[in-house]
Amino acid sequence: MAQILIENVRKEFGSFTAVQSSSFTVEDGEFFMLLGPSGCGKTTTLRMIAGLELPTSGQIRIGGEDVSQKPASQRDIAFVFQMFALYPHMNVRQNIRYPLISQGMKRREANARVEEVARILGITDILNRPVGGLSGGDRQRIALGRAIVRDPKCFLMDEPLGALDAEFREHMSHELRALHDRMGATTIYVTHDQLEAMQMGDKIVVMNHGVVEQFGVPQQIYDWPATMFVADFIGSPPMNFLRFHASLSHGDTHVGLGDHRCEIPQTRQGANGDLVFGIRPEHIRIRTEGGYRARVTATEYLGTTQIVMLDTAHGTLKARAPSGDPVQTGTTLGLDFDPRAVTLFDAKSTRALL
Ligand code: ATP
Numbered sequence: 001m002a003q004i005l006i007e008n009v010r011k012e013f014g015s016f017t018a019v020q021s022s023s024f025t026v027e028d029g030e031f032f033m034l035l036g037p038s039g040c041g042k043t044t045t046l047r048m049i050a051g052l053e054l055p056t057s058g059q060i061r062i063g064g065e066d067v068s069q070k071p072a073s074q075r076d077i078a079f080v081f082q083m084f085a086l087y088p089h090m091n092v093r094q095n096i097r098y099p100l101i102s103q104g105m106k107r108r109e110a111n112a113r114v115e116e117v118a119r120i121l122g123i124t125d126i127l128n129r130p131v132g133g134l135s136g137g138d139r140q141r142i143a144l145g146r147a148i149v150r151d152p153k154c155f156l157m158d159e160p161l162g163a164l165d166a167e168f169r170e171h172m173s174h175e176l177r178a179l180h181d182r183m184g185a186t187t188i189y190v191t192h193d194q195l196e197a198m199q200m201g202d203k204i205v206v207m208n209h210g211v212v213e214q215f216g217v218p219q220q221i222y223d224w225p226a227t228m229f230v231a232d233f234i235g236s237p238p239m240n241f242l243r244f245h246a247s248l249s250h251g252d253t254h255v256g257l258g259d260h261r262c263e264i265p266q267t268r269q270g271a272n273g274d275l276v277f278g279i280r281p282e283h284i285r286i287r288t289e290g291g292y293r294a295r296v297t298a299t300e301y302l303g304t305t306q307i308v309m310l311d312t313a314h315g316t317l318k319a320r321a322p323s324g325d326p327v328q329t330g331t332t333l334g335l336d337f338d339p340r341a342v343t344l345f346d347a348k349s350t351r352a353l354l
Contacts, residue, residue: 002063002153002186003028004049009058011044017210018044021058024205024215026188031180033201034190037233041210042190046156049188051075063153078147080157086131086142093118093127096145103150117145120179136164140172144179154186161196173200194234198222206230225343228350231278237307240284242277242314243347255344258313260292263339267353274347277314281307283341284319286327291334296327310335 004026011019019041026032034042047053049060051072060068067075086095093114100110118124121141126134131142140160147155160176161169177200180187191197197204198218206213206221206229214226225231231239244257248271254261257277286308294310294317301323308327310317312335319335321327344353 003061004154004186004188005059005061006045006049007059007061009045009048009055009060011041011048011053012056019048019055020210022207022210022212023058024212026186026203028186029184030186030202031177031200032186032188033197033204034188034207035192035194035197035201035204035233036207036213037192040207042192042207043158045207046158046188046190050077050079050156052079076153078150078152078155080143080147080155080160086139086146088130088132091128091130092123092134092142095131095142096149099146099150113149113151114145117149120148120182121145137168137172140164144176148179148183148185152185154188155180157187157189159190159192169196176200195236198234206233208233223341224352225278226352228276228278228345231343231345231352235280237281237318237320239278239280239343240315240317241345242279242312242317244275244277244314245273246275247272248275248344248353257292262292262337262342264342264344265340267344269353271344271346271353275353276345276347276350277337278343278345278352279317279337280341281318281320283338284317284321285336285338286319286321286325287334287336289334291336293332294335295332296329298329299327 006022006024008021008023009019010021034045036042044053048055051070055068059066062075096117097110097114100113118127121144123138123141126138131139161172164172173196201218203217204221205215208229214221214230221230222234225234242257246255248267250267250270252267253263255264255277294312296308297311298309300307304323305320306323308319308321310319345351346353
């Protein structure tokens, strides 16, 4: 079992706190994404799990065992970096075999393991080639091969596809996910790419400024963002925010945006003051009469859909509409919001209210 438990883990570098007290659980066999913008503390979190940094406080448990103060060598984890360093004087087979030989495994047994890993990764035909001159994809497969050959309890990957071009990156991400599904080892994968996180992950932790903003399955994070940061970071275009002022009671089912009444999911708490009405672009319907008033400022053609940029009394919006909808820049029209898809936030705390 390789469940990974992060409990109130915190990391300070001098007076700077890179990771605030963070908690989340990675279940055995999960493909788990650590997602957030540059500098939010993803790599530091991963390095603490690997044992390359020790937490200032808190506990890390792997398979039930407290490893918080143990060195990397005693954690049975493999680390795959973005900048994969291969040994240039060794061929592909020797590169993959290296961790086994340095652990003292017999050459014969090690070679059998390498053959097996090469089959999984589809690189059997290049095993005897020198690594210089191989493509980025092959080099990445070799780096992966070197990580999986030891058959560790878990894999930690820090933007492993970051150095590849977009098309190949997409291809490798499918390969990596398929590889995980075959091997079933717990994997934690760092990325700043929300789409990659949504497509690949069983679960996602979203971090910002060293804080865990939300932790859950991709759909939950997309549909029920816990904070405005998450709502804005996930989705393309991201969730729209309309700012308004209201006094809401527990159980309310409507809010007023100016004189327009919008249905919302029934509130579970009261709220008073500056609020934010959150709605994703695909949950806005454009109509010719009635509805919430908005002026079209621009449109962006995307093939089957178009993004319609709108100005309203409470802020700007982007709506995703079928391309066939006739929408003229400069005209005023009405909007409907899917009431089940509305999220309300407190403007000050930026936390979701519903
Ligand atoms: P990126 O995607 O850019 O790698 P990240 O989310 O992985 O970002 P971290 O590398 O974890 O972020 O860094 C978080 C913060 O901690 C950054 O502000 C970084 O400068 C700081 N930091 C990281 N390592 C150290 C260190 N050894 N000493 C001082 N500050 C550090």
